Amino acid sequence: MRVIELTMTGSAVQILVPSDQAPIANVAVSLMVIQAATANATLGDNTVTATKGIVLTFGTPYFFPFSQPRGSLLSQYWLIGTNGDKVEVLYETAQ
Secondary structure, eight states, X not given: OEEEEEEOOSXXXXXXXXXXXXXXXXXXXXXXXXXXXXXXXXXXXXXXXXXXXXXXXXXXXXEEEOOTTTOEEGGGOEEEXXXXXXXXXXXXXXX
16 A cells, blocks of 8 residues: 655646656556545546535545456546645555
8 A cells, every 4th residue: 555645736636656757647556545634625537626526525535446457547536625735645556
C-alpha cells in the first residue's frame, strides 16, 4: 500500500503517482481509498467540477476495489477542492 497526499488548487487535479522525475500516469491499481483530509472535495473524471462528480465528505474514507488482474488506472481520476485543502489517496498496485 502507498499513500499520496494531494493539495487542492481550486482547479481539477489529476491523481498521479509522484516520482523523482515526472509524475507517473499509467499505474494500475486494485484498490483505491480516498479521504478528504481537511474539507470536502469532489471526485470525477477530467470534466469534474465542484458540482459534477462524487462529493467526498470531509473525514469519511471512500473505498474503490477494482477487478483483477487489470485493475483501474489512477490517472483516470481527478479531484477538485478549495485551494490548499488536502486529499489523501491510499492505493495498492494491481498484480
